[in-house]
Amino acid sequence: MKEITTDKRQAALEATLSLIAEQGFHATPMSQIAKKANIGVGTIYRYFSCKEELINELYLYVKQxxxxxxxxxxxxxxxxxxxxxxxxxxxxxxxxxxxxxxxxxxxxxxxxxxxxxxxxxxxxxxxxxxxxxxxxxxxxxxxxxxxxxxxxxxxxxxxxxxxxxxxxxxxxxxxxxxxxxxxxxxxxxxxxxxxxxx
Amino acid sequence: MKEITTDKRQAALEATLSLIAEQGFHATPMSQIAKKANIGVGTIYRYFSCKEELINELYLYVKQxxxxxxxxxxxxxxxxxxxxxxxxxxxxxxxxxxxxxxxxxxxxxxxxxxxxxxxxxxxxxxxxxxxxxxxxxxxxxxxxxxxxxxxxxxxxxxxxxxxxxxxxxxxxxxxxxxxxxxxxxxxxxxxxxxxxxx
Amino acid sequence: MKEITTDKRQAALEATLSLIAEQGFHATPMSQIAKKANIGVGTIYRYFSCKEELINELYLYVKQxxxxxxxxxxxxxxxxxxxxxxxxxxxxxxxxxxxxxxxxxxxxxxxxxxxxxxxxxxxxxxxxxxxxxxxxxxxxxxxxxxxxxxxxxxxxxxxxxxxxxxxxxxxxxxxxxxxxxxxxxxxxxxxxxxxxxx
Amino acid sequence: MKEITTDKRQAALEATLSLIAEQGFHATPMSQIAKKANIGVGTIYRYFSCKEELINELYLYVKQxxxxxxxxxxxxxxxxxxxxxxxxxxxxxxxxxxxxxxxxxxxxxxxxxxxxxxxxxxxxxxxxxxxxxxxxxxxxxxxxxxxxxxxxxxxxxxxxxxxxxxxxxxxxxxxxxxxxxxxxxxxxxxxxxxxxxx
DNA sequence: CATGAATGAGAATTCATTCAT
DNA sequence: CATGAATGAATTCTCATTCAT
Missing domain, CATH: 1.10.357.10 (Tetracycline Repressor, domain 2)
Structure with missing residues (x-):
């Protein structure tokens, strides 16, 4: 009914972008990304097989x-x-x-x-x-x-x-x-x- | 004999440089740096208080x-x-x-x-x-x-x-x-x- | 039509049996069991309250x-x-x-x-x-x-x-x-x- | 000076043996093994590359x-x-x-x-x-x-x-x-x- | 009833740092 | 001074379980 949970995948990407931009990749735990994106840690892994894939997908996302x-x-x-x-x-x-x-x-x-x-x-x-x-x-x-x-x-x-x-x-x-x-x-x-x- | 300490410091910096350049900072453990520099892990801590200081010193070293x-x-x-x-x-x-x-x-x-x-x-x-x-x-x-x-x-x-x-x-x-x-x-x-x- | 539920229960047991026999209990996720049994993960929980009950029931099933x-x-x-x-x-x-x-x-x-x-x-x-x-x-x-x-x-x-x-x-x-x-x-x-x- | 820390490797094996015998492998976290063996979690990994190697080595140890x-x-x-x-x-x-x-x-x-x-x-x-x-x-x-x-x-x-x-x-x-x-x-x-x- | 996306507690593993030798 | 074995905090990732559809 509500579109609040529009796109968990995108929420993860956006959260990763802002956190990584100021802290760096390795100083940014998955748990922090999840919190910022308002999703569960496990949910990130439904869309990205691992943290490295997450950042690679983010790279493509930003490029595009x-x-x-x-x-x-x-x-x-x-x-x-x-x-x-x-x-x-x-x-x-x-x-x-x-x-x-x-x-x-x-x-x-x-x-x-x-x-x-x-x-x-x-x-x-x-x-x-x-x-x-x-x-x-x-x-x-x-x-x-x-x-x-x-x-x-x-x-x-x-x-x-x-x-x-x-x-x-x-x-x-x-x-x-x-x-x-x-x-x-x-x-x-x-x-x-x-x-x-x- | 007096130059030995400087040598170890520099060895650490050089090892860090080459390892970090190809693996990145966080993918490079102190133990690996020590091995490449042919010194003990503990020795690095005689010249740099922590890993972050090491990379900051390396930054200055390279700049110079x-x-x-x-x-x-x-x-x-x-x-x-x-x-x-x-x-x-x-x-x-x-x-x-x-x-x-x-x-x-x-x-x-x-x-x-x-x-x-x-x-x-x-x-x-x-x-x-x-x-x-x-x-x-x-x-x-x-x-x-x-x-x-x-x-x-x-x-x-x-x-x-x-x-x-x-x-x-x-x-x-x-x-x-x-x-x-x-x-x-x-x-x-x-x-x-x-x-x-x- | 009445037998369908029994079928799902049994499908779960059979899938569990073959997977566990070769991978072991803890190396066999519920999701894998569900996939092999061609049922949804949630469905398993309609017949077994938890994973432990599933294996205990399987034990009885095999014994019988x-x-x-x-x-x-x-x-x-x-x-x-x-x-x-x-x-x-x-x-x-x-x-x-x-x-x-x-x-x-x-x-x-x-x-x-x-x-x-x-x-x-x-x-x-x-x-x-x-x-x-x-x-x-x-x-x-x-x-x-x-x-x-x-x-x-x-x-x-x-x-x-x-x-x-x-x-x-x-x-x-x-x-x-x-x-x-x-x-x-x-x-x-x-x-x-x-x-x-x- | 003291022989208290006789053999950390063996301590790990013995702790694993008794815990696993009564709880099973997967119900026994590495942290529990470390505690029972009176060593740090990380120490176990100095002697065994992973939990699976630990149990395989234990198997050999017991057999012998x-x-x-x-x-x-x-x-x-x-x-x-x-x-x-x-x-x-x-x-x-x-x-x-x-x-x-x-x-x-x-x-x-x-x-x-x-x-x-x-x-x-x-x-x-x-x-x-x-x-x-x-x-x-x-x-x-x-x-x-x-x-x-x-x-x-x-x-x-x-x-x-x-x-x-x-x-x-x-x-x-x-x-x-x-x-x-x-x-x-x-x-x-x-x-x-x-x-x-x- | 059936489903599977979402969740987060919990487990394995790594690695910076310390300190006894 | 130099060393590296020992440590445990912190991180990634998995997976049993729930619940809205």
Whole structure:
């Protein structure tokens, strides 16, 4: 009758996310997760075979939510540079609105706890950007470096920046944000290429 | 004979570094560290009061080594851009030669295990760059963004790149490395400023 | 339609028997029993108040089936020795045809899990033999030892033999089986008494 | 200095034996074993990798003690029948003096908890009797049945009898014990063979 | 009646830390 | 100083049992 117990699986994931983000995986007992999720310890094991599976599933869950969010703010009718800027902005915004997910991602993207299988299944958060990069390369707008290098440079910079926002608590200033995303754009754009904006 | 104690302390740190880099902190028992360091478990406790202190000390130890390494390849008689490029290159080289330290740094820089006190005491790896940034700002070579933003953008990009090198195992190619560091430079340099090199 | 409930009860008992015989009581979860019996876990609790009651009821169930089987091959018109031999043979045959029951009996006859009450209610498997023993004693055919001692010697020997058959998988050979049962008979028969057969 | 902590391993085995004999393996938590043995829970794990290994080692420990005891009361300068009787008597006496070991043996000799490897390594308790059987067969004193059958008949009967003694608490009566062992001897002896005693 | 999702008490096991040698 | 056997608190995970559907 009531939807209170909507989804125990999701409750477990959310509880794990927030607890792990601030305490770390191993400092977070299953009992604490259960309590925070308002479910029994045993219930967690109905949805995840063990604690490691729980965190791997959480990894996928977070990845998917980030990616979905990025896709939403994606418009096709803009110049490459503008699209790029919008994507970065939405990453920043998302990270600020979901600091736990960023923190979780930073700590566990390179952790031995996340299996190779999970990483591969999850793909890169930056996946949606790839299409944009192809378009940009077709327009000869990018530097002559392998796409994966460009991707890594951009994601490193933008996530780093997002972390800074979260850490310092500086409120978003649209103008400054533009400068920052443009800076990142400068990193990968072909110097000879005259951007439509510049 | 006097150096023996230092040796044991360092042996513990090194053993911890390599084990933690591949297994994670909590999957690495003190007994395993002791075995790898060829010392007794109890001996570790003569140098570190507990496991947490051990990892915090390791954090400082790694930070210091990275910073020292960066300082070594630092020449004052170069243009800002060239100095910058050299610094980035030495970071990359160092990371490739010491993958464990990079992996450790990535995983624990944001971990709740590293106390705030340690982070502050340790300062930023990028500390030596700050002087360079001041010089560059005096020359009006940098974008008009807060220094900490520029720092964060650069460190995010370069560490990300280093990780890529480690992960793919691509051998260093001096020419490509230059393109990459220049790209990072483009991110922070003032567009209007005509670099001495360009 | 009326028999359905009996069916579920029996299905639970049979599933328990086969699972416990090979895994042991505590390595056999109720959920596994339910699955094997093709009923719900909760259903088991409609027939047995708890797991311990289940195994105690199983004990009685098995005992009864063994006893019934022994009674079937019982003819009154034979000499004591021949009757005795027939009884032992039918025990052996039964054990070979129902290895799970033998295995179960062996493991739980002495287990603290089977309550004293159950053991008493169940009586001895050898119960039907008792009448035979009385007849034999009346004929002065048995050794001058307490009946319970004779009973214990016979049951120990015959069950041990049955286990050997089950374990080695040797097929039944009527002639050898006669020699074996006669050996057991020799154990309890009065040496001075001249058997009708010999 | 003090021998109080003589042997923690043995203390664990003895504690396990007495607890398991009366409660069963799964009703006996490691914590209870540790308490009874006056050692820490963790200490048990220094000597046994897991609870299953503990019980398997206990099985071997008990087997060895039983066998050793049987060997002690073994004199070569007796007739086959007398030797046989002495062996059986010493089994009975041992079982009465060590009811826990008998109870343990009965419950776990056929348990899935005892691995095949352990059973094989442990050999049969009756092993020492085998030599005696060979001697007896050479003298044509035994029935024409496979040795393993004779062995199984004897061990089944004698252990069953020992259990009866333990259960009823009847004190040992030398004369009755002789009648009982002779009865068992009658089971395997060649009827045609004129025993040296009879 | 039948079901099986949910529960949490309880068990096995690990591992940081101590301390007698 | 160095050691590692001993310890037990803490954690993960299982599973008998309940109860809403």
């Amino acid at each position: 939510r980030m990616t979905e969010s990025m896709m939403r703010n994606f418009k096709q009718d803009q110049s490459v540079q503008e699209s790029f800027r919008e994507v970065l902005k939405s990453i920043i915004r998302y990270a600020i609105e979901h600091p736990d997910e960023l923190s979780f991602g930073e700590q566990y993207a390179n952790s031995p706890l996340i299996t190779q299988a999970t990483k591969e299944h999850g793909g890169q958060i930056m996946e949606p950007i790839k299409g944009l990069f192809c378009r940009a390369q077709a327009e000869n707008a990018l530097k002559d470096l392998p796409q994966e290098v460009l991707l890594v440079l951009v994601s490193g910079a933008v996530l780093s920046l997002a972390k800074l926002y979260n850490f310092t608590g500086v409120p978003l200033d649209e103008e400054r944000l533009c400068m920052e995303t443009d800076a990142i754009w400068d990193m990968i754009r072909n110097r000879e290429f005259v951007s439509s904006k510049a | 080594r990275m910073t020292e390494s960066m300082m070594r390849n630092f020449k004052q008689d170069q243009s800002v851009q060239e100095s910058f490029r050299e610094v980035l290159k030495s970071i990359i080289r160092y990371a490739i030669e010491h993958p464990d330290e990079l992996s450790f740094g990535e995983q624990y820089a944001n971990s709740p295990l590293i106390t705030q006190a340690t982070k502050e005491h340790g300062g930023q790896i990028m500390e030596p760059i700050k002087g360079l940034f001041c010089r560059a700002q005096a020359e009006n070579a940098l974008k008009d963004l807060p220094q900490e933003v520029l720092l964060v953008l650069v460190s995010g990009a370069v560490l990300s790149l280093a990780k890529l090198y480690n992960f793919t195992g691509v051998p260093l190619d001096e020419e490509r490395l230059c393109m990459e560091t220049d790209a990072i430079w483009d991110m922070i340099r003032n567009r209007e400023f005509v670099s001495s090199k360009a | 089936r063994m006893t019934e089987s022994m009674m079937r091959n019982f003819k009154q018109d034979q000499s004591v020795q021949e009757s005795f031999r027939e009884v032992l043979k039918s025990i052996i045959r039964y054990a070979i045809e129902h290895p799970d029951e033998l295995s179960f009996g062996e493991q739980y006859a002495n287990s603290p899990l089977i309550t004293q009450a159950t053991k008493e209610h169940g009586g001895q498997i050898m119960e039907p033999i008792k009448g035979l023993f009385c007849r034999a004693q009346a004929e002065n055919a048995l050794k001058d030892l307490p009946q319970e001692v004779l009973l214990v010697l016979v049951s120990g020997a015959v069950l041990s033999l049955a286990k050997l058959y089950n374990f080695t998988g040797v097929p039944l050979d009527e002639e050898r089986l006669c020699m074996e049962t006669d050996a057991i008979w020799d154990m309890i028969r009065n040496r001075e008494f001249v058997s009708s057969k010999a | 003690r039983m066998t050793e005891s049987m060997m002690r009361n073994f004199k070569q300068d007796q007739s086959v029948q007398e030797s046989f009787r002495e062996v059986l008597k010493s089994i009975i006496r041992y079982a009465i003096e060590h009811p826990d070991e008998l109870s343990f043996g009965e419950q776990y000799a056929n348990s899935p908890l005892i691995t095949q490897a352990t059973k094989e390594h442990g050999g049969q308790i009756m092993e020492p009797i085998k030599g005696l059987f060979c001697r007896a067969q050479a003298e044509n004193a035994l029935k024409d049945l496979p040795q393993e059958v004779l062995l199984v008949l004897v061990s089944g009967a004698v252990l069953s009898l020992a259990k009866l003694y333990n259960f009823t608490g009847v004190p040992l009566d030398e004369e009755r014990l002789c009648m009982e062992t002779d009865a068992i001897w009658d089971m395997i002896r060649n009827r045609e063979f004129v025993s040296s005693k009879a």
